[in-house]
Amino acid sequence: MHANTTQLVRRAGGKPIRLASKSLRCRDLIERVLRVPGFDGVLAFTLPEALWLAATLAPELGDIVVGYPCVDPEPLRALAADEQAAARVALMVDGVEQLDLICAAVGPDGPPLRICLDLDASLRLLGGRLHLGMRRSPLHAPAEAAALARAVLARPRLRLVGVMSYEGQIAGLADNRPDKPLLRTGVRAMQHLSRRELADRRHAAVRAVQAVAPLEFVNGGGTGSLESTAAEAAVTELAAGSGVYAPVLFDHYRVFTPRPAAYFALTVSRRPARGHVTVLGGGWIASGPAGPDRLPTPVWPPGLSLVPTEGAGEVQTPLTGVAADSLRLGDRVWFRHAKAGELCERVNLLHLVEDGRIVGEVPTYRGEGHAFL
Structure with missing residues (x-):
């Protein structure tokens, strides 16, 4: 695990890594990794988890971004009632409907709530008829991200702090399977095309959002794409977690070779x-x-x-x-x-x-x- 953690930091090329807690699910190990220079903050997977981590992890270990939208009013109200948690935790949104749900749950009074936009990182070809990547967010075009940023600013209790995107078709798809040469060739070609398209579109989306409001962070990548994502000037921090344990699905990548750590x-x-x-x-x-x-x-x-x-x-x-x-x-x-x-x-x-x-x-x-x- 120590060797994998060191390798992730080296591959990040000096950009901080936000640790994906979903990939560890052990508070002690999360804290150990976050104390390694090069890691800063948590990418949580649910708001209840983020609230628990905010109450138990030392403040110097960084802030917490919830990687997936929360539509449960109860934890939203708990966040809104806790000034310290509200200052440390950011909620993920990808549409106005989620903004309305948050505002209806928390009401107009209380500390501001931090908001992060989820930009779709998938590769869309043939006018969108061919979708390669994760089915996460409807925000694909820079103009769509800017429009949602303006919707955040129109709600007084919400504060826009970040943009994230996860290129699963690059970071989570092995490109060096020895048993499937045709698939390997196709994956490499798709990933090359997707890297170029996403770098341009992510840059344009970040500029469009920054024209609406300043951002604290722009998060991107995953264990399998740290080098290429770190090379994008628009990205200020990376996300990774699976590479710490190095499960079987990460055995066949060209640019890195992790050491299996969890059995x-x-x-x-x-x-x-x-x-x-x-x-x-x-x-x-x-x-x-x-x-x-x-x-x-x-x-x-x-x-x-x-x-x-x-x-x-x-x-x-x-x-x-x-x-x-x-x-x-x-x-x-x-x-x-x-x-x-x-x-x-x-x-x-x-x-x-x-x-x-x-x-x-x-x-x-x-x-x-x-x-x-």
Whole structure:
């Protein structure tokens, strides 16, 4: 984890990294990473999480931006009633409807609420008929971002502080899959085109918004695109988090090679046939389009794989391979999750290992009694 954190800072080229808490989901590790020079602030995934972090993380670790819109009146009212939290937390919006909902929930009186605009970073071709990227925000054109900025200023209790955009088709899509050469070529061509288009459009959008109001920050990127996003003059800070744990989906990128840092172990409970063992549990499937790349990967002992007809099951997972016959009941098989922070929704504790020894135990969000999604 230390090596990955250092690599992220180096790749950022001197621009600060806002840590994506969704990718860690462990308060202790979030704080450790934020104390590394080069990291500053949190990109949270829900407002209740942001309120909790604002109350528990030291102020010098930076402010908190909620990466996704909140439409629940209760946490909005809690934010509006807490002057210290309101000064530290920024809400994400991408439309006037969300502004109206926020204002209706919090009323006209109280501390100002910080607002960040979510600019769509997807690549749209053929007049918008071909959409490559995340389905996040309707704000695509610079004029649309400027219009929403003016709508923020028209509401006295709201204060515009930032713009963010996440280029998932670049940052979250591996460009060096050894098993799929045609797909690899297509991904690289698409990403090259998308980088050029987004750099120009993001620059124009930021200028259009700044003509309406000054900005404290412009956030962009992700673990897979730190170099290219950092090169954009319009971007003042980056976002990353998955690269700290380095899950399986980040194994095949050309520009960086992270070191796998997060593992989980399952116990052998059955030996159903020669060349097969079954472990207890294991159906820890990652979010995204359902497919083999969202399944956990057995990595130790080497020589094991999932059984295609069963995959990873909720209560048992059969494995096959040359290592199966050497395993006994009670032995452990080590796995890597396909994604980063989602692993922590399954466990209460993370064991910290250094130089071959367990040097500590820290609770996950779940271990502290929180389920923010």
